[in-house]
Amino acid sequence: MLDTLSYTFMQNALISVVLVSIITGIIGSLVVVNKMVFLSGGIAHSAYGGIGLAIYFGLPMLLSTSLFCVLITLIIAVTSFKQREHLDILIGITWAAGMSLGIILVDLSPGYQSDLMSYLFGSLLAVTSDDITYMLVLLAAIITIVFTFYRDILAVSYDTEYATLRGVKTKFFYTVILLLSSLTIVISIKVVGLILVIALLTIPIYIAGFFSKSLFSMMINATLLSIFFSLIGLTLSYNFDLSSGPSIIMTSSMFALFAFLFKQIRKR
Amino acid sequence: MQLQTQTRTVIEASDLSFSYEKQKVLEEINFSVKEKEFLAIIGPNGGGKSTLLKLILGINPLKNGSIQIFGKPHTKQTQHIGYVPQNTNINTTFPISVLEVVMMGQNSLKHRVFGYKKEEKQQAYEALDKVNMRAFSSKSISDLSGGQRQRVFIARALFSNPKILLLDEPTSSIDTQGSEQVYRTLKKLNEDITIVVVSHDISVVLQYATRAFYVNKNLIDHQLDKVRSKFDGTSEHICEVEMLEMLGDCRC
Numbered sequence: 265m266l267d268t269l270s271y272t273f274m275q276n277a278l279i280s281v282v283l284v285s286i287i288t289g290i291i292g293s294l295v296v297v298n299k300m301v302f303l304s305g306g307i308a309h310s311a312y313g314g315i316g317l318a319i320y321f322g323l324p325m326l327l328s329t330s331l332f333c334v335l336i337t338l339i340i341a342v343t344s345f346k347q348r349e350h351l352d353i354l355i356g357i358t359w360a361a362g363m364s365l366g367i368i369l370v371d372l373s374p375g376y377q378s379d380l381m382s383y384l385f386g387s388l389l390a391v392t393s394d395d396i397t398y399m400l401v402l403l404a405a406i407i408t409i410v411f412t413f414y415r416d417i418l419a420v421s422y423d424t425e426y427a428t429l430r431g432v433k434t435k436f437f438y439t440v441i442l443l444l445s446s447l448t449i450v451i452s453i454k455v456v457g458l459i460l461v462i463a464l465l466t467i468p469i470y471i472a473g474f475f476s477k478s479l480f481s482m483m484i485n486a487t488l489l490s491i492f493f494s495l496i497g498l499t500l501s502y503n504f505d506l507s508s509g510p511s512i513i514m515t516s517s518m519f520a521l522f523a524f525l526f527k528q529i530r531k532r
Numbered sequence: 533m534q535l536q537t538q539t540r541t542v543i544e545a546s547d548l549s550f551s552y553e554k555q556k557v558l559e560e561i562n563f564s565v566k567e568k569e570f571l572a573i574i575g576p577n578g579g580g581k582s583t584l585l586k587l588i589l590g591i592n593p594l595k596n597g598s599i600q601i602f603g604k605p606h607t608k609q610t611q612h613i614g615y616v617p618q619n620t621n622i623n624t625t626f627p628i629s630v631l632e633v634v635m636m637g638q639n640s641l642k643h644r645v646f647g648y649k650k651e652e653k654q655q656a657y658e659a660l661d662k663v664n665m666r667a668f669s670s671k672s673i674s675d676l677s678g679g680q681r682q683r684v685f686i687a688r689a690l691f692s693n694p695k696i697l698l699l700d701e702p703t704s705s706i707d708t709q710g711s712e713q714v715y716r717t718l719k720k721l722n723e724d725i726t727i728v729v730v731s732h733d734i735s736v737v738l739q740y741a742t743r744a745f746y747v748n749k750n751l752i753d754h755q756l757d758k759v760r761s762k763f764d765g766t767s768e769h770i771c772e773v774e775m776l777e778m779l780g781d782c783r784c
């Protein structure tokens with residue numbers, strides 16, 4: 265396996281795994297504590313519409329998908345403020361309609377033979393230097409925003425009503441968390457794929473939640489766990505000729521199961 | 533001079549009405565609360581108790597009537613109010629320490645970036661001292677019992693040294709022992725600040741309060757020494773629903 269590290273595609277894969285792990289460690293913690301997992305699922309699946317638009321109109325993939333996801337996120341955010349009772353339905357619609365739009369647009373694209381499975385389950389070994397640059401820019405933005413407004417974000421996440429009373433702009437920060445989640449989803453698509461992105465945003469955070477005493481430590485622990493699971497998944501993928509994305513997620517899932525069982529045994 | 537300070541009006545509401553869409557919840561309510569009173573707001577579910585509290589806090593917008601805090605419009609006096617929301621709205625598994633929760637009680641987050649200043653921590657320790665929870669400052673909030681958690685939320689409300697403390701059902705989903713600890717803490721705090729508690733736990737809250745408002749769309753003001761003498765010897769034999777009905781029917 266060490267020999268393969270001399271190949272650029274493998275180096276890119278490892279760098280992107282570390283970057284995505286840091287990004288999903290930070291944003292996944294916010295998604296989980298704000299109970300936005302279903303909402304993120306809706307955004308992740310609607311991203312397929314952005315992919316379809318990029319393929320049909322020949323637009324840059326990351327830019328097109330990012331803009332499409334930001335639009336969907338803003339619609340969901342506004343709905344959650346004004347008609348919270350209809351939010352579940354709207355998420356369901358964007359989930360299904362986004363995917364359908366993507367598939368129809370790809371069907372209509374003349375002569376296009378792309379492997380759509382790569383967008384569903386990721387193609388870690390096809391990550392380019394441009395993708396890494398995009399990840400670095402997003403990571404820098406996430407770290408700057410989250411740690412500059414850390415206490416506002418913590419207050420909104422912990423007790424929204426109380427934060428509002430203390431003068432925190434809760435709707436603004438709720439939307440910021442959603443937008444950062446949305447952009448995280450877009451870049452994670454390339455690494456672990458559309459279907460499995462939610463797993464990377466939740467499983468390491470679920471395990472980190474067992475032993476984290478603060479939101480910050482949860483972000484750090486989730487990041488380290490995510491890197492650890494990804495490296496094991498990549499090794500398994502290489503040695504047994506398996507798809508990289510599902511290998512990473514199955515590794516994470518097994519550890520989540522062990523963590524759950526360990527917790528249950530300790531309770532007794 | 534001392535007497536004047538003790539009888540100062542802290543909250544004054546005039547002709548207060550409130551509706552959720554077409555349903556009238558509060559109608560033409562007038563009352564005043566004096567400094568260092570321990571006021572219990574009781575009444576049936578849906579009677580408007582929490583709505584009244586949220587009007588005072590400014591969470592619900594005031595459409596009819598006026599509320600004044602220390603003689604000025606209530607929305608401009610929020611720095612004087614500490615608030616303890618219902619326990620049920622809180623995510624109890626959230627990864628956060630007791631100290632971090634207490635430091636959220638600042639009036640406005642001047643210092644927003646990651647990390648806490650030494651003086652903020654000191655202020656939080658002082659607030660925790662007032663509710664006897666300093667020893668738990670580094671613990672995770674999820675490791676505490678319901679009663680301990682509620683005392684932490686009281687410390688959060690005390691962080692900015694308010695003159696009035698408003699509490700919404702502070703003992704809901706807490707066992708009897710935890711509930712008594714919370715009320716004993718409030719009674720001690722009442723030596724310095726005004727306490728307003730919305731509660732359905734009538735038999736407990738009436739032991740500690742000096743005055744009670746029975747709220748069911750309208751408001752009936754009860755002086756509790758008279759109420760206590762009325763229930764004396766009978767309170768152990770009547771249920772809370774009957775007690776509530778009696779308070780709703782009579783003006784003591």
